[in-house]
Amino acid sequence: MTQLPAQSKKKLGLVIDLDTCVGCHGCVTSCKGWNTQNYGEPLSDIDAYGADPSGTFLNRVFSYEVEAPNKPAQTVHFPKSCLHCEDAPCVTVCPTGASYKREEDGIVLVNEDRCMGCGLCAWACPYGARELDFMSGIMKKCTLCVDRIYNENIPEEDRVPACVRTCPSNARHFGDLGDPDSDVSKLVAERGGIDLMPEQGTKPVNKYLPPRLKDTLDSAPPKPLESVSEEPKGWLGWLDRALEALPGSNGKAEDK
Amino acid sequence: MAMDQTIYRELKATPGVWQLGVLLIAFIAAAGGAVLYMEHHGHAVTGMNNQIVWGLPHVFAIFLIVAASGALNIASIASVFGKAAYKPMARFSSLLAIALLAGGLAIVVLDLGRPDRLIIAMTTYNFSSIFAWNVLLYTGFMGIVAIYLVVQMFRRIDYRIVRSAGLVAFLWRLALTTGTGSIFGWVVARPGYDAAIMAPMFIAMSFSFGLAVFILVTLVLFRLNDRPVGEELLKRLGRLLGIFAAAVLYFVAVQHLTNLYAAEHIAVERFLLLDGGVYTLLFWGVQVILGGLVPIALVFLNPSRSSTILASVLVVIGGFAQVYVIVVAGQAYPLEIFPGYEVLEGFHEGVVSPYTPSIWELMLGLGGVALALFAAGLGAKVLRVLPTNLSDANVAAKG
Numbered sequence: 001m002t003q004l005p006a007q008s009k010k011k012l013g014l015v016i017d018l019d020t021c022v023g024c025h026g027c028v029t030s031c032k033g034w035n036t037q038n039y040g041e042p043l044s045d046i047d048a049y050g051a052d053p054s055g056t057f058l059n060r061v062f063s064y065e066v067e068a069p070n071k072p073a074q075t076v077h078f079p080k081s082c083l084h085c086e087d088a089p090c091v092t093v094c095p096t097g098a099s100y101k102r103e104e105d106g107i108v109l110v111n112e113d114r115c116m117g118c119g120l121c122a123w124a125c126p127y128g129a130r131e132l133d134f135m136s137g138i139m140k141k142c143t144l145c146v147d148r149i150y151n152e153n154i155p156e157e158d159r160v161p162a163c164v165r166t167c168p169s170n171a172r173h174f175g176d177l178g179d180p181d182s183d184v185s186k187l188v189a190e191r192g193g194i195d196l197m198p199e200q201g202t203k204p205v206n207k208y209l210p211p212r213l214k215d216t217l218d219s220a221p222p223k224p225l226e227s228v229s230e231e232p233k234g235w236l237g238w239l240d241r242a243l244e245a246l247p248g249s250n251g252k253a254e255d256k
Numbered sequence: 257m258a259m260d261q262t263i264y265r266e267l268k269a270t271p272g273v274w275q276l277g278v279l280l281i282a283f284i285a286a287a288g289g290a291v292l293y294m295e296h297h298g299h300a301v302t303g304m305n306n307q308i309v310w311g312l313p314h315v316f317a318i319f320l321i322v323a324a325s326g327a328l329n330i331a332s333i334a335s336v337f338g339k340a341a342y343k344p345m346a347r348f349s350s351l352l353a354i355a356l357l358a359g360g361l362a363i364v365v366l367d368l369g370r371p372d373r374l375i376i377a378m379t380t381y382n383f384s385s386i387f388a389w390n391v392l393l394y395t396g397f398m399g400i401v402a403i404y405l406v407v408q409m410f411r412r413i414d415y416r417i418v419r420s421a422g423l424v425a426f427l428w429r430l431a432l433t434t435g436t437g438s439i440f441g442w443v444v445a446r447p448g449y450d451a452a453i454m455a456p457m458f459i460a461m462s463f464s465f466g467l468a469v470f471i472l473v474t475l476v477l478f479r480l481n482d483r484p485v486g487e488e489l490l491k492r493l494g495r496l497l498g499i500f501a502a503a504v505l506y507f508v509a510v511q512h513l514t515n516l517y518a519a520e521h522i523a524v525e526r527f528l529l530l531d532g533g534v535y536t537l538l539f540w541g542v543q544v545i546l547g548g549l550v551p552i553a554l555v556f557l558n559p560s561r562s563s564t565i566l567a568s569v570l571v572v573i574g575g576f577a578q579v580y581v582i583v584v585a586g587q588a589y590p591l592e593i594f595p596g597y598e599v600l601e602g603f604h605e606g607v608v609s610p611y612t613p614s615i616w617e618l619m620l621g622l623g624g625v626a627l628a629l630f631a632a633g634l635g636a637k638v639l640r641v642l643p644t645n646l647s648d649a650n651v652a653a654k655g
Contacts (some may be wrong), residue, residue, distance in 0.1 A: 118377075127593065
């Protein structure tokens with residue numbers, strides 16, 4: 001029987017800053033690249049340059065229009081991938097035990113050799129974070145780049161998920177959310193990081209940092225700036241007066 | 257207990273039987289071709305997508321699986337509830353139940369992403385998964401009903417053994433349909449499912465669909481061999497079908513009323529009942545009116561042979577529409593991650609997912625139906641499961 005592991009001390013996950021994400025889809029592209037060229041079966045691309053492209057992605061970015069009361073509307077870009085839930089329903093519903101959660105670091109994975117592509121885990125996931133790959137016939141999901149973060153054959157600075165490494169606006173952060181002293185945990189505490197759909201009771205490890213409210217104009221008109229210039233003196237004063245006296249300069253001479 | 261004087265004979269190979277057999281084989285072959293095509297090109301050639309991972313083949317499959325347990329009704333009524341009038345049909349009822357389940361399971365297996373890995377599901381059980389339980393329930397049903405059929409066919413056997421086997425089969429079929437309904441009822445993440453009433457509703461659906469399929473298949477086989485079926489018997493079966501169809505409508509009404517009471521399900525109810533387009537049309541037009549109210553009115557207001565036949569056809573059509581709405585509409589309705597907010601750009605996020613079944617899916621589904629009917633017909637051809645006479649005089653003599 002596939003059981004969820006007892007609470008693991010280490011909880012690797014992502015912290016995604018919705019305030020700084022610019023929706024460039026760099027993480028999507030980088031994720032697709034790494035997970036197609038490396039571990040497991042490649043992620044499919046069907047009719048990629050045609051009229052109706054489709055394919056499998058482990059990470060997608062959605063853009064929402066958000067309008068707080070009495071505030072101007074703002075666009076919030078929302079990257080979505082597996083949240084590596086502590087109480088992952090996708091694991092418990094899997095009939096073959098192909099879906100599992102690692103005890104050592106809490107990463108939720110699919111054993112691609114055991115998945116028969118029944119699709120039930122895709123139903124069970126309230127976030128829609130699992131995709132059935134139509135070419136390989138098996139379920140695909142974010143692996144948190146498990147073949148990268150422990151990979152001693154690549155430089156140490158690269159041992160983070162591909163999406164984190166590539167994000168140009170530093171909106172994605174990776175670390176141990178089970179350690180209250182980790183950078184990601186501090187970031188979550190400082191910025192009020194939230195769970196996605198907490199009412200589902202899945203206890204996601206990944207956290208989202210909410211967007212800050214944008215600056216707005218005050219209702220009172222701005223005060224006019226006070227002049228800091230002084231009357232010119234000396235030669236500059238004579239030149240100024242001479243120029244003012246010329247015909248056409250503010251109409252002074254012509255008026256006479 | 258009334259003595260069983262019924263004579264059972266194999267189906268005679270009339271030209272009509274051969275023609276029907278060839279037609280069914282053609283459908284099975286077409287389904288085989290569709291499976292090969294989908295295997296070669298991947299499910300991308302189907303109408304399915306990341307949101308809708310169960311499409312038309314699963315609608316056929318679930319309909320057959322649900323109907324399978326209901327097809328056993330007649331045998332259960334005879335053995336468990338002691339109604340001797342139903343006893344002559346009990347053997348074929350058991351055989352049809354096995355055949356329908358085989359057809360449905362064939363579709364499910366062939367529509368898997370990796371059908372070759374079915375062996376993993378049959379050798380590794382994750383008991384926290386309702387699917388794993390269903391694997392046991394389906395295989396168990398096959399075995400138990402097969403034993404039940406065999407004991408019914410023994411010439412000299414203590415009837416208590418038949419009754420005991422019938423009771424086990426009856427209880428098992430209740431568990432089986434509970435398991436099928438729970439596949440949907442236990443999916444908390446989808447607002448279109450997530451309802452405990454799914455399990456009893458599926459039991460009511462199985463009673464109704466299974467009886468309708470049993471009536472139609474039995475009548476076709478009897479007609480092919482010119483065996484008589486009594487008008488009164490058909491009226492009786494029609495009334496029973498009407499009661500089952502009413503029970504389905506009752507559960508459907510309770511399900512939707514309960515959902516309307518829960519704030520988190522109001523949006524999906526609005527989608528299903530009011531502005532879901534084809535799904536709303538299927539729900540009201542085909543499921544409720546054509547497949548529910550009309551057959552009930554037919555069998556109770558104008559009981560006759562033709563009313564029972566027409567009601568059975570309509571219940572099958574309505575039942576298919578009901579399963580389509582449950583399976584496809586439940587997936588098409590979007591996940592609401594940020595309720596009330598509009599998605600400006602995304603991959604069908606926050607909007608109703610489009611789904612148009614492909615011809616390959618239709619071929620696979622029809623092939624499963626053909627397989628079930630072929631298996632039932634073949635069973636009737638080689639086994640003595642069909643009585644020679646179901647005329648009212650003959651049935652009345654048995655009580």
